[in-house]
Amino acid sequence: MNPSIIVQKVNKSFGKKPVLNEVNLTIGKGQLYGLIGPSGAGKTTLVKMIVGMEKANSGTIHVLDEKMPNLAILQEIGYMAQSNALYLELTGEENLKFFASLFKLNKDEQRTRIAYASNLVNLTADLKKRVAAYSGGMKRRLSLAIALIQDPQLLILDEPTVGIDPELKLSIWNELLRLKNDEGKTIIVTTHVMDEAERCDMVAMVRDGAILASGTPDELKDLYHVGSLDEVFLKAGVKQHENLGVN
Numbered sequence: 001m002n003p004s005i006i007v008q009k010v011n012k013s014f015g016k017k018p019v020l021n022e023v024n025l026t027i028g029k030g031q032l033y034g035l036i037g038p039s040g041a042g043k044t045t046l047v048k049m050i051v052g053m054e055k056a057n058s059g060t061i062h063v064l065d066e067k068m069p070n071l072a073i074l075q076e077i078g079y080m081a082q083s084n085a086l087y088l089e090l091t092g093e094e095n096l097k098f099f100a101s102l103f104k105l106n107k108d109e110q111r112t113r114i115a116y117a118s119n120l121v122n123l124t125a126d127l128k129k130r131v132a133a134y135s136g137g138m139k140r141r142l143s144l145a146i147a148l149i150q151d152p153q154l155l156i157l158d159e160p161t162v163g164i165d166p167e168l169k170l171s172i173w174n175e176l177l178r179l180k181n182d183e184g185k186t187i188i189v190t191t192h193v194m195d196e197a198e199r200c201d202m203v204a205m206v207r208d209g210a211i212l213a214s215g216t217p218d219e220l221k222d223l224y225h226v227g228s229l230d231e232v233f234l235k236a237g238v239k240q241h242e243n244l245g246v247n
């Protein structure tokens with residue numbers, strides 16, 4: 001396995017509040033990796049550090065062999081944040097053009113990528129509308145299209161399907177699996193939806209700033225002697241702080 005991401009002994013506090021505690025995580029190239037765990041567990045903080053938006057207090061993070069934070073690697077990271085960062089006064093298309101212009105794409109590539117990404121999230125017909133007039137789900141979809149715009153090797157998606165209807169959710173997941181299987185993309189997804197976690201190659205259960213357990217969905221179910229990831233989620237809370245790693 002050729003790791004895309006190596007997180008080693010990472011600690012992070014906000015003021016006096018510890019948020020991540022000695023986190024270790026290795027994500028192989030071409031893996032679809034799910035981070036699950038209750039609200040406030042530290043998933044967003046962890047992915048922000050992988051992207052380079054937050055700095056660890058101690059420990060190291062390497063992405064594609066580069067120590068993070070590192071601006072040069074941003075061409076290879078597509079990040080979809082939990083809250084949308086969009087220009088509301090611009091149209092969907094203008095937003096996509098703006099974000100495309102931040103990356104090394106010539107005009108033809110820009111056009112092709114904008115057409116691909118907007119079609120994937122089913123926004124082609126709405127591209128000329130101002131984002132201020134978009135619904136919540138449309139803004140999520142536009143954020144996902146922006147994360148894909150530069151065709152990055154690594155996709156980091158923080159709750160990508162919140163507010164998206166089931167049909168489109170399925171087509172987005174099918175595309176994520178295609179990107180992984182056919183194009184070898186490495187994908188991290190945070191989710192509260194266990195049937196999404198079930199589709200991941202590997203899942204890490206984050207709780208109170210620590211990774212309680214990680215493994216394939218089946219390994220996690222075996223570990224907790226349960227039949228579903230929902231039950232893993234519930235049981236992991238009870239078994240908190242027992243050392244259950246199955247890396």
Ligand SMILES: Nc1ncnc2c1ncn2[C@@H]1O[C@H](COP(=O)(O)OP(=O)(O)OP(=O)(O)O)[C@@H](O)[C@H]1O
Binds near residue numbers: 037040045
């Ligand atoms: N900039 C910040 N300043 C202070 N505290 C913060 C900051 N960002 C996050 N936190 C705190 O860190 C903890 C972890 O937050 P984080 O957003 O990483 O959790 P999460 O697992 O992603 O939760 P959710 O599933 O609700 O998105 C929370 O207690 C949160 O209040």
